[in-house]
Amino acid sequence: MKSQRNHGLDTLRAGAIALVLMFHYMAFVSHEASFGVLSQIGWIGVDLFFVLSGYLIGNQIMAPLAAGQSFSLKNFYLRRLLRTLPNFYVVLALYFLFPQLLGGKPVTPLWQFLTFTQNLGLRPGAAFSHAWSLCIEAWSLCIEEQFYLLLPAIALLLAASFKTVRAGWALLALAMLGAIAARLWMWQKVGMDANDYYQHIYYSSLCRFDELLPGVALAMLKNFHPQQWQTLQKHGQKSLLAGLALTGFSAYLFLEKLYVAGQGFSWLVTSSGYTLLACGFALLTLAALSPGSWLARWRIPGAAQLALWSY
Numbered sequence: 001m002k003s004q005r006n007h008g009l010d011t012l013r014a015g016a017i018a019l020v021l022m023f024h025y026m027a028f029v030s031h032e033a034s035f036g037v038l039s040q041i042g043w044i045g046v047d048l049f050f051v052l053s054g055y056l057i058g059n060q061i062m063a064p065l066a067a068g069q070s071f072s073l074k075n076f077y078l079r080r081l082l083r084t085l086p087n088f089y090v091v092l093a094l095y096f097l098f099p100q101l102l103g104g105k106p107v108t109p110l111w112q113f114l115t116f117t118q119n120l121g122l123r124p125g126a127a128f129s130h131a132w133s134l135c136i137e138a139w140s141l142c143i144e145e146q147f148y149l150l151l152p153a154i155a156l157l158l159a160a161s162f163k164t165v166r167a168g169w170a171l172l173a174l175a176m177l178g179a180i181a182a183r184l185w186m187w188q189k190v191g192m193d194a195n196d197y198y199q200h201i202y203y204s205s206l207c208r209f210d211e212l213l214p215g216v217a218l219a220m221l222k223n224f225h226p227q228q229w230q231t232l233q234k235h236g237q238k239s240l241l242a243g244l245a246l247t248g249f250s251a252y253l254f255l256e257k258l259y260v261a262g263q264g265f266s267w268l269v270t271s272s273g274y275t276l277l278a279c280g281f282a283l284l285t286l287a288a289l290s291p292g293s294w295l296a297r298w299r300i301p302g303a304a305q306l307a308l309w310s311y
Contacts, residue, residue, distance in 0.1 A: 008288025008296035012052060012281075014306040019045030041251045044277060046140045047211050051281040053144050054215025059222065061155050066223035073152055080148050088141070113138065116145040119205060124198040139203050146205055147212050165224045172213055172220070176275060179210030184271040192264035201270065211274055214282030218289070236290025243283030250277035 022035040023042025033039040064071045092113055112118040119139035158168050183201055190196035201207045222229045232239070250273055258269045287293040 006288065006296070007299055008290075008293070009052065009285070010306075011295060011298055011300055012048060012284060012288055014300065014302070016045040016048040016052070017306055019043075019048070037255070041255055044247075044251060044254070047274065047277050048281045048284075049140070050144070050208070050211040051215040051278050051285055053147070054212035055218045055282075055285055056215070057148060057151060058216035058219030061152050062219045062223040065155060065159050071152070071156060073156065076152050077149075080145075084141075084145065088138070116142040118142050119203045122199060122203045124195050143205050143208055144212070147209055151216070165220065168220060168224075172217060176210045176213050179207060180271050180275055183207045183274070184267060187265065187267050187270045191267060191270065194259075194265075197265055197270075208274065211278035214278045215285060218282060218286060222289075232286060233290040234292065236287050236293025236296060239283050239290060240287035240293045240295050243280050243285075243287055246276060246280030246283060248280075250280055 019038065019042040021042070022039045023045070026033055026035070026039040026042070035042070060076070061071065096110060108118050108122070112120070119142040122139055154171070155168070158171065161167070182204075186200050186204070186207060187197075190200050221232070253269045253273050253276070257266050258273065259265050284295065287295045290296055
């Protein structure tokens, strides 16, 4: 039986996992850039996961709405809970039941883990000080779960209130601009201090949720603008090259321009860099969904298994 998996998306998922693992190997094990620049910039794998989640979840919501079918919030939330909670709570229970074996006392209250609000007020020292960071790095999962909670409710509200999809595009654009403005506003307050920067910008839901929105935009294009979507899919190679260029440029900005000793964090990279990076990853996602692109045709051994494990 022919597999229905998208090999391009599997490759992107596997790449995201590899990037995150290389970064954390440097942070927690070797304490040096064992994989060169990929170790230094590997944290962007989280951003790639944000974009992929935005598309995949957005597509689950937009497909029935675009077809005029009913969409059940109850069933959606139930599926998300069953996919996330069992594994997460098992790991969480191990850390709380055997803290001494796994790195020491918890540094974040249990209720924040249980409610996926652990990223709120998180300090870098709490995330990287000891083995507990393996559990504390759930901050990105918190942002995704908060997003999963809000997106379907907002989409249903817009569908019930407006007859066209223009309101959805307008809200999406305003949300992305709002996140840029939020980062710029916070930069004015914490742009010189690394601990405050990570607490109030890097780990912040308000400052990072916009990275899921380019993926949602792809889902909206696919379901509400099928002709334009088909046209874009014919140019998968161009999407791939543009995505690589924009992602590479964004990575350069973060590596070389984000922080300057004695000057603090760059206001321009802080405010716009995360959005540029997410747009670059969205172009790569578009390429992965375009049958004619190299990314969609590549079959990397083990990528599908690694992607399935992560999903």
